[in-house]
Amino acid sequence: MALLEIKNLHAEIDGKEILKGINLSINAGEVHAIMGPNGSGKSTLCHVLGGRDGYEVTQGTITFDGHDLLEMETEERAVAGMLLGFQHPVEIPGVKNIYLLKEALNAKREAQGLDEIDTFTFMKQVRELVASMDMDDAFLHRGVNAGFSGGEKKRNEILQMLLLEPKLALLDETDSGLDIDALKVVSEGINRMRGEERGIILVTHYQRLLNYVEPDFVHVLYKGKIIKSGDKTLAHRLEAEGYQEILEEAS
Amino acid sequence: MRQGLPDWLKTALPQTAAAPATIARTAREQVETLGLPGLRDEEWRWTNIRAIQRGNFSAPAGVGADIEPAIRLPLDNPLRLRFIDGVFQGVPNDAPEGLTLTALADADEATRQAAFSPKPAPSVENPNDALVTLNTAMAREGVVIDVAANATIERPIVIEWLDGATESVMSHPRVLVRLGQSAKATVVEHIETVGDQPAWRNSVIVSTIAANAALTHIALGLDGASRLATERSFASLERDARYHSYNVQLGGQMIRREYDIHVGGSGAHTDLIGLMMPRGKQVLDTHTRITHAAADTTSNEHYRTIADDAGRGIFKGRILIEEDAQRIEAYQSSNNLILSDNAEIDAKPELEIYADDVSCSHGATIGRLDQEALFYLRTRGVPLAEARGLLIAGFAQEVIDEIPLVELRDWLSIRLEERLGEQDLAGHETE
Ligand SMILES: Nc1ncnc2c1ncn2[C@@H]1O[C@H](COP(=O)(O)OP(=O)(O)OP(=O)(O)O)[C@@H](O)[C@H]1O
Ligand SMILES: [Mg+2]
Numbered sequence: 049m050a051l052l053e054i055k056n057l058h059a060e061i062d063g064k065e066i067l068k069g070i071n072l073s074i075n076a077g078e079v080h081a082i083m084g085p086n087g088s089g090k091s092t093l094c095h096v097l098g099g100r101d102g103y104e105v106t107q108g109t110i111t112f113d114g115h116d117l118l119e120m121e122t123e124e125r126a127v128a129g130m131l132l133g134f135q136h137p138v139e140i141p142g143v144k145n146i147y148l149l150k151e152a153l154n155a156k157r158e159a160q161g162l163d164e165i166d167t168f169t170f171m172k173q174v175r176e177l178v179a180s181m182d183m184d185d186a187f188l189h190r191g192v193n194a195g196f197s198g199g200e201k202k203r204n205e206i207l208q209m210l211l212l213e214p215k216l217a218l219l220d221e222t223d224s225g226l227d228i229d230a231l232k233v234v235s236e237g238i239n240r241m242r243g244e245e246r247g248i249i250l251v252t253h254y255q256r257l258l259n260y261v262e263p264d265f266v267h268v269l270y271k272g273k274i275i276k277s278g279d280k281t282l283a284h285r286l287e288a289e290g291y292q293e294i295l296e297e298a299s
Numbered sequence: 300m301r302q303g304l305p306d307w308l309k310t311a312l313p314q315t316a317a318a319p320a321t322i323a324r325t326a327r328e329q330v331e332t333l334g335l336p337g338l339r340d341e342e343w344r345w346t347n348i349r350a351i352q353r354g355n356f357s358a359p360a361g362v363g364a365d366i367e368p369a370i371r372l373p374l375d376n377p378l379r380l381r382f383i384d385g386v387f388q389g390v391p392n393d394a395p396e397g398l399t400l401t402a403l404a405d406a407d408e409a410t411r412q413a414a415f416s417p418k419p420a421p422s423v424e425n426p427n428d429a430l431v432t433l434n435t436a437m438a439r440e441g442v443v444i445d446v447a448a449n450a451t452i453e454r455p456i457v458i459e460w461l462d463g464a465t466e467s468v469m470s471h472p473r474v475l476v477r478l479g480q481s482a483k484a485t486v487v488e489h490i491e492t493v494g495d496q497p498a499w500r501n502s503v504i505v506s507t508i509a510a511n512a513a514l515t516h517i518a519l520g521l522d523g524a525s526r527l528a529t530e531r532s533f534a535s536l537e538r539d540a541r542y543h544s545y546n547v548q549l550g551g552q553m554i555r556r557e558y559d560i561h562v563g564g565s566g567a568h569t570d571l572i573g574l575m576m577p578r579g580k581q582v583l584d585t586h587t588r589i590t591h592a593a594a595d596t597t598s599n600e601h602y603r604t605i606a607d608d609a610g611r612g613i614f615k616g617r618i619l620i621e622e623d624a625q626r627i628e629a630y631q632s633s634n635n636l637i638l639s640d641n642a643e644i645d646a647k648p649e650l651e652i653y654a655d656d657v658s659c660s661h662g663a664t665i666g667r668l669d670q671e672a673l674f675y676l677r678t679r680g681v682p683l684a685e686a687r688g689l690l691i692a693g694f695a696q697e698v699i700d701e702i703p704l705v706e707l708r709d710w711l712s713i714r715l716e717e718r719l720g721e722q723d724l725a726g727h728e729t730e
Contacts, residue, residue, distance in 0.1 A: 098674070140693060155679075
């Protein structure tokens with residue numbers, strides 16, 4: 049059974065249909081890249097998968113790890129193993145990063161029937177991850193993403209992913225706004241997550257991320273539909289030719 | 300027109316007051332015409348004073364001295380100045396060198412003159428001042444805190460206002476805080492309801508801060524569904540003086556707190572930091588007025604209100620920059636959070652600038668919890684109610700973080716968490 053199975057998904061915002069029949073199947077162990085022009089609905093798909101209020105699913109089904117995803121609250125999806133990496137991570141001054149990391153980890157552990165993690169083990173683990181992301185410990189004691197640079201916010205998303213070890217990571221343009229070094233660090237983080245038991249969806253505009261994290265499948269989303277799917281060579285074609293030719297082929 | 304004094308207040312006017320005779324006499328004459336402020340007064344438009352007008356309060360007849368506050372603040376070796384229903388319980392006998400504590404009744408004429416001559420002087424035209432004038436006419440209880448030049452008092456000086464011990468009591472205490480040149484001290488107002496009796500306290504604190512001295516003034520309104528309070532703080536600053544004010548109001552039926560800060564010497568600076576959290580039907584109201592009367596002075600003001608249920612929060616901040624006061628920096632921000640459809644917040648900045656070389660900014664925001672932030676937290680597995688609690692606490696924490704006493708900061712954070720635990724935070728979120 050697929051880890052994530054999306055069938056004929058239609059969704060609207062404020063009565064305006066944005067997703068117009070998406071079909072997508074992702075197995076554990078696979079990395080999928082979703083590409084597509086601005087405004088095609090990539091972030092909308094991520095938000096629908098995250099269960100955001102105001103995004104109304106009008107048709108279709110989504111199964112995640114055997115659960116009917118559309119019946120679950122956002123936080124239930126999270127503790128069941130879905131992690132959404134935001135295109136624009138939200139700044140939350142006043143809530144410390146370290147506090148959120150601990151709350152998030154404990155929420156997941158609670159759902160798994162585990163005790164709260166002890167502070168010592170937690171801090172040790174977090175410090176190692178922070179170092180691996182080439183971040184400074186000081187970030188832990190700042191408000192969540194508060195005043196972080198664009199690149200720092202994206203590293204922070206990956207840090208959370210590495211700590212929470214989701215079954216499915218949905219990374220919406222995690223590579224946007226990164227300098228070359230940061231792109232490497234972020235890619236290494238994603239590759240570390242790659243494994244038999246996990247699925248990864250990378251929403252991206254650029255081939256350069258896919259050079260570091262080779263996808264098993266590439267999909268092109270256009271006007272709320274996946275109009276073409278292929279292997280990694282599809283991304284190369286897009287990089288070389290742009291969307292025009294592929295759009296024409298598809299229509 | 301304003302109504303005169305209600306009869307119950309008229310009959311309560313004392314024959315002898317703590318104010319010097321001429322000041323007291325004038326005040327007594329004025330209160331008869333000033334009466335109490337009412338809804339028609341612009342400054343009281345948002346704050347219903349009816350509970351006081353109809354209160355039929357009387358002066359305390361004498362209270363047991365064995366009343367202790369239920370809340371213990373985590374302060375290091377505090378000096379306690381306890382008022383039970385406005386009645387002063389006496390000065391502690393272990394004041395450190397450099398600090399003199401005197402009951403107002405025992406103070407000499409010149410000191411009492413200072414206690415009853417705040418700057419700016421109360422005026423008959425200003426409805427706000429009716430309550431100060433009333434206090435002047437009524438005050439018999441109070442305390443004088445004198446810090447000698449160059450003295451640094453490490454022990455926090457805690458004024459405990461323990462209200463509501465006896466039924467329908469009103470009180471009009473007066474406090475004078477005087478810091479000599481280069482002196483430093485911290486005054487904490489611990490405000491707590493000790494009984495469930497309705498009570499009204501109309502207190503005035505007058506602070507004078509000499510050159511290069513620094514006063515930290517923390518007010519903590521800790522609880523109190525039945526508490527009615529009208530509180531006025533005056534502070535006047537000489538050259539290079541500092542006045543740091545922190546005002547945390549966590550409850551009370553109707554609390555109106557006013558600050559008048561006269562920044563009168565070059566190089567002087569004031570901070571006014573505040574957090575108000577009305578819920579139920581509480582009305583928490585702070586008005587501040589900063590007067591930059593000298594060149595090269597600065598002020599920094601930051602207020603936040605979080606209103607739940609049918610709670611009401613009011614913040615009005617006036618900054619006046621006088622004509623000769625050049626090179627002023629004055630910042631004010633007021634950020635407000637509304638948690639329920641029935642809650643209400645009014646925030647109003649008011650700038651009056653007569654000088655031309657001034658850097659002044661103000662901003663007020665009123666909003667709901669940030670939906671994006673809520674969603675973000677929930678995608679990390681934090682349940683809705685908890686996510687709301689985190690955001691609310693985080694919003695308040697940014698004010699609490701500015702309080703200079705670390706033990707108090709931590710204690711307030713925990714109290715806030717407990718307090719949020721009592722509130723129903725699972726409420727419905729709509730986009
Ligand atoms: N709240 C909203 N109300 C109305 N339309 C919206 C709303 N949010 C998004 N849309 C519209 O939905 C469409 C898809 O937006 P989405 O953010 O999913 O695009 P995207 O593929 O992620 O684009 P990008 O590559 O620029 O990130 C856009 O046309 C956008 O304007
Ligand atoms: Mg997008």
